[in-house]
Amino acid sequence: MLDRKTIERVARMFHVLAEPTRLEILQVLQKSRHSVSEILEVLDAKQANVSKQLQILHDAELVARERVGNTVYYQIADPLVFELCRLVCGKLQRDVQEQLDSLKKANRKPLE
Numbered sequence: 001m002l003d004r005k006t007i008e009r010v011a012r013m014f015h016v017l018a019e020p021t022r023l024e025i026l027q028v029l030q031k032s033r034h035s036v037s038e039i040l041e042v043l044d045a046k047q048a049n050v051s052k053q054l055q056i057l058h059d060a061e062l063v064a065r066e067r068v069g070n071t072v073y074y075q076i077a078d079p080l081v082f083e084l085c086r087l088v089c090g091k092l093q094r095d096v097q098e099q100l101d102s103l104k105k106a107n108r109k110p111l112e
Contacts, residue, residue: 016060021043026063033074057074063075
């Protein structure tokens with residue numbers, strides 16, 4: 001059993017990951033580091049929002065940042081986040097497959 005503080009920390013992490021723009025940013029950073037302007041080229045989002053979401057991801061220690069001259073680069077700090085995403089995507093795929101199987105089964109039943 002997890003203690004209350006640990007449960008709250010887990011909940012905060014899920015809260016961080018519950019925002020679509022943050023997930024898109026993580027996806028962009030999955031293969032390599034990028035600057036904010038490079039991230040903006042990929043996403044359909046405003047610079048202020050991307051910067052805000054990057055700060056939240058940084059505060060949650062999911063991304064790291066490095067200043068090179070005038071440019072700040074962001075990269076994944078903990079690749080474990082992609083394992084979590086893989087698990088969630090797997091669950092969603094299973095749910096869809098179960099729904100498809102149910103529809104196929106329903107379509108095979110003779111009409112009365």
